[in-house]
Amino acid sequence: MKYLYQLGFRNMTATIAYGNRVHWTDENLEHLEKQMREIAAFYEDAFLRGEPFYFSPIDAKISDNLRGFNPSERCHLGFRQMPVATDGRLYACTQFIGDEAYCFGDVFTGIDREKQKAVAMRASEPETCKECALRKRCTNSCGCMNRLETGNEDVVSALQCSYERMTIALADETADRLFAANEAAFRRRFMPKQTGDAR
Numbered sequence: 001m002k003y004l005y006q007l008g009f010r011n012m013t014a015t016i017a018y019g020n021r022v023h024w025t026d027e028n029l030e031h032l033e034k035q036m037r038e039i040a041a042f043y044e045d046a047f048l049r050g051e052p053f054y055f056s057p058i059d060a061k062i063s064d065n066l067r068g069f070n071p072s073e074r075c076h077l078g079f080r081q082m083p084v085a086t087d088g089r090l091y092a093c094t095q096f097i098g099d100e101a102y103c104f105g106d107v108f109t110g111i112d113r114e115k116q117k118a119v120a121m122r123a124s125e126p127e128t129c130k131e132c133a134l135r136k137r138c139t140n141s142c143g144c145m146n147r148l149e150t151g152n153e154d155v156v157s158a159l160q161c162s163y164e165r166m167t168i169a170l171a172d173e174t175a176d177r178l179f180a181a182n183e184a185a186f187r188r189r190f191m192p193k194q195t196g197d198a199r
Contacts, residue, residue: 001039005046005053013056016163018095019148024159033166040174047178047185061171064137066190082111092119095144119143126156138164 004012016024016032039055046053083094088107096102102119105111129140139145140156149157179186187194 001055002042005042010052011054015057015145016159018145018157018159029162029166032163033170036166036170040170044174044177047189048181050185057167058171058174061137061168062175062190065172065175068136092116093144095148126154129156134165134168137168140164 001012036057040058043053043055043058082090082092082104083097084090084107085097089097090104090106090111091097091099092102092104104116104119125135125141126146129135129138132138132140140160142160143153145160146156147153149159175186175190
């Protein structure tokens with residue numbers, strides 16, 4: 001992260017590796033949390049110096065908490081965004097490139113809207129998450145991650161749940177420190193409509 005920042009990158013999106021080629025252990029998750037805490041400290045330092053730096057796992061969780069859940073900001077499996085493969089075929093998600101079940105057409109002949117709608121109709125909040133207090137700040141409804149981990153778009157994995165809980169807690173701790181250190185800057189960054197600084 002620091003290396004990328006030194007190269008000039010100021011907007012970084014990240015997620016953990018999912019799927020059957022990855023096998024996370026408790027020790028791996030502990031190491032991940034340590035690394036995420038180091039990133040949060042770096043993020044906090046950049047913020048307090050007034051240097052622009054966006055790190056999606058922290059920024060998104062803080063924003064979701066302050067603004068509330070906004071379903072329009074989720075990917076919606078091929079509605080909000082649609083990756084294009086090198087052969088011109090259109091897919092619901094980058095994770096599904098090459099999977100015929102999630103191919104919605106191509107750039108030459110267009111989109112199969114019925115297939116697109118059928119996939120979208122399957123997307124829902126996992127049953128196991130309905131009572132969780134964090135469900136509106138979590139990516140539990142990401143069909144891509146769920147399918148990669150559990151084989152089912154509507155079943156969240158223990159890995160995803162652990163990662164989301166870790167990230168939400170870390171974002172909340174970071175937000176509390178940033179707010180206490182510089183409330184005005186925090187409000188400008190995360191609550192621009194309330195400060196009259198909406199862009």
